[in-house]
Amino acid sequence: MPDEAIFAHLPELTAQLGVEHVQALLDRLTPVELEPGAVLVRDQTPVDAFYLLLEGSVALSVEVNGHDIQLGELRPGNWVGEVAYLSKQPLACATVKATSAAKLARLSYRDFEAMLAEDPVAACRLMHGFVLMLIRRLRVTANDPVLDPDGQLHIQGDPSVNWEALRQQELNLTDFLRRLLGLH
Amino acid sequence: MLLKRYLHELPGFEHLSEADVEHIAAAMQVDDYPDGHVFVYQDKLAKELFLVLDGKVSVCRYGRTGKYYCIKTLQAGDFFGLLSLAEGAPSEASCIASGPVRVAHLPFSAFMLLYQPTSEIGCRFQFVIASQLARDLHERHRALRELLARIYGAGQAQPAKEG
Numbered sequence: 526m527p528d529e530a531i532f533a534h535l536p537e538l539t540a541q542l543g544v545e546h547v548q549a550l551l552d553r554l555t556p557v558e559l560e561p562g563a564v565l566v567r568d569q570t571p572v573d574a575f576y577l578l579l580e581g582s583v584a585l586s587v588e589v590n591g592h593d594i595q596l597g598e599l600r601p602g603n604w605v606g607e608v609a610y611l612s613k614q615p616l617a618c619a620t621v622k623a624t625s626a627a628k629l630a631r632l633s634y635r636d637f638e639a640m641l642a643e644d645p646v647a648a649c650r651l652m653h654g655f656v657l658m659l660i661r662r663l664r665v666t667a668n669d670p671v672l673d674p675d676g677q678l679h680i681q682g683d684p685s686v687n688w689e690a691l692r693q694q695e696l697n698l699t700d701f702l703r704r705l706l707g708l709h
Numbered sequence: 710m711l712l713k714r715y716l717h718e719l720p721g722f723e724h725l726s727e728a729d730v731e732h733i734a735a736a737m738q739v740d741d742y743p744d745g746h747v748f749v750y751q752d753k754l755a756k757e758l759f760l761v762l763d764g765k766v767s768v769c770r771y772g773r774t775g776k777y778y779c780i781k782t783l784q785a786g787d788f789f790g791l792l793s794l795a796e797g798a799p800s801e802a803s804c805i806a807s808g809p810v811r812v813a814h815l816p817f818s819a820f821m822l823l824y825q826p827t828s829e830i831g832c833r834f835q836f837v838i839a840s841q842l843a844r845d846l847h848e849r850h851r852a853l854r855e856l857l858a859r860i861y862g863a864g865q866a867q868p869a870k871e872g
Binding site for chain 1 (some may be wrong): 720726773792795798800802809826832833836838839840842843844845846847849850852853854856857858860861862
């Protein structure tokens with residue numbers, strides 16, 4: 526992907542996939558740019574790719590009959606498009622709209638399948654990143670929607686994974702076992 | 710029912726080898742539970758990964774206002790307890806047998822090995838976890854759309870207006 530925006534995320538992608546596997550992903554990414562307010566994907570319309578947000582921010586929402594519930598904003602380093610692929614549903618499960626000028630990297634489902642065949646470890650490790658993002662979004666959307674003073678329904682909470690913070694609080698098995706056993 | 714054969718049919722398991730599925734099936738224990746059995750309590754840590762094999766499990770929670778309601782019903786082929794186990798954080802909801810159920814459960818220690826993407830089997834197991842979480846999030850978004858339809862009136866779904 527001949528775009529310098531990806532270089533800011535190389536350390537993160539390399540840490541996630543491993544230095545010997547990151548190329549398999551980079552070879553298949555294509556750049557996408559969005560103007561503020563542009564819709565990348567519309568809820569319940571066909572989707573055929575994952576998108577990695579490189580710069581800017583995008584808002585997620587679900588829509589029915591011209592009304593929506595805002596699900597929060599994603600920050601760079603987060604992906605969209607994984608729910609439709611993994612749940613084997615052909616339609617997007619949310620609208621993704623740029624809230625500022627945004628740069629993204631597109632990985633088509635077809636290219637992901639090719640990467641899976643060529644370098645399954647890269648695909649598996651990318652999948653672990655999707656797992657962490659899905660956990661975050663499930664936690665946030667478990668909250669009940671609230672109505673703000675403007676009459677807009679939204680869900681409180683940050684749906685973005687903060688990769689840096691996550692690295693600093695690596696899963697501590699001892700702490701987890703202590704909590705599991707009720708030893709605080 | 711042969712658990713190994715059953716697992717093979719579940720989403721995400723197509724990425725695992727025959728030996729992987731055999732190891733996972735061997736680590737799981739299958740038991741029958743009566744109506745009302747609580748597998749996971751809201752605000753408590755899940756201690757195992759559960760898989761519904763037969764029957765139904767209700768997922769219910771107390772909301773912020775104290776109202777108790779059921780979010781969804783799990784059926785054969787659904788995993789639960791995943792979010793709490795993966796994060797080491799309390800569960801958002803309780804999971805309760807709705808009628809007699811048969812459930813397979815994977816101990817915490819085995820789950821932790823499968824959750825780490827650094828091992829070969831763990832790497833491939835990420836597809837199983839991701840598939841279940843994606844289905845859960847898809848279901849949650851569908852419930853939010855239903856809520857919108859109830860608030861603003863049902864009708865043919867149309868995209869929201871721009872801006």
